[in-house]
Amino acid sequence: MPRKSKKGVRETKARSTKTQGRNPASEESPSKKGSETILRMADMDPNLKYELSKIPGAEKLLLCLQCGTCTGDCPVSKRVPEFSPRAIAKMAALGMREALFTGDLLWLCAQCYTCYEECPENVKPSEIISALRKMAVKEGHIHPAYRSQMELIGTLGRLYEVSEIHNEMRADLGLPPVPDSGVDEVKKIMKRTGLDKLTQIDLSKEG
């Protein structure tokens, strides 16, 4: 994305979030100075919002009123002040690609769909976050925990390795052994869709 970067670049001062002081060493974009967050026009990609709006579920991004209903009832926002679906929608509209795609911000969403149900404009903030994750993944920014999950599913067919001990414990309660997971089929599907390359996982590993 070509960016207009010249001397005397325009800077917009935005209201601070409550997180300043918690990460004082952070020099990332958006840069922080005192109690203010500096948004640099040069760091913003005006096309991000159009790219994003094409992903199913995120079509209504630009209808966001910034009312904050989503953040008000978000179980994560209540405990992690820097996570806010409202702010993420704004960052997406402004095109703050790097701030969104690096770090764990997008991956903190619990996908509980509370904001999806309560948004008065039916913007579906959780789906916007899901669409942003898809874009981040395409650019190589999958969260390591999600990457490991995909690798487990691709190499075991499920999230856990089943051992003899598990089946013995099950037998004690009269339960049959854990059924076969169909891992060979899952592996073929992932290779065919290219999920292994997309998420940089190694499917040749034995489960």
Added chain:
Amino acid sequence: MKYALFLGCTTPVRLNGYEASTRKLAEAVGVELVDMSGAGCCGTPSMESIDHTTALAVAARNICIAEEMGMDIVTLCNGCYEVLSKANDFLKQDADAREEVNKILAEVKRQFKGTVKVKHLVKMLIEDVGLANLRTLVKKPFDGLRVAVHTGCHLIRPSDILKFDDPIRPELMEKLVEITGAQAVPYPDKTECCGSPTLAVRENVAPQIALAKVRRVKRYADIMVTSCPFCYLMYEMSQLSAEESPYVPVVHLPQLLGLAMGLSYDDLALGENRIDPSKMTEFQTK
């Protein structure tokens, strides 16, 4: 009534008590649950936010197994229910997506036909067995037991797709609990998520979310009831790690229903629950 039992990942490996009590309850209510050989992970709600097509194909492969068995699916996990139900409905409605997914599934010699339904245990009990029938099976009702029902997220949301219960004020699981004579008590922020999906991203966040609910529940209820392995583990593990005092026992829905129907404590594997729930039985009148 016969169903294909979709166990998912977490229940058969970490929560034998949930599976054992489900199987016993099914017998008691006249439902046959048949194991699905070759069914693995549903794909997880996470996969949908990584790659849509793979998520659909992985979910559809599992649904194909039930189609081949000629049975509707019953899941024990809210996450599996959301993933499979969403994929099933989407593929039934969207011919282009169905064609694309079937091209992928051809590689594993399967085909999605769209011939079965996906149900969660709670949905199957309410819609197919019916509250009136279940009520007639209650032999050892509870009296005075206050239950905090945690419906969880993916049983009811996204509601425009799952179309099961009210997404903000759900009541169906509470009705199910109340046939046992126990009281499903109101408590603040009842529909708040357990936090589980954030556990792998920042491990200190999910326990805060879960414990906050446990502490609210404590003021109103004697036990918590869940219908999802992830929610159950969040509420149990967060209390154990924090050495919460007093502990609030967490039980699986079929354990509560089963006790009221006269099944034994051992049959329902209540001894598997790491926070001792035995005080529940003191509320049984017969």
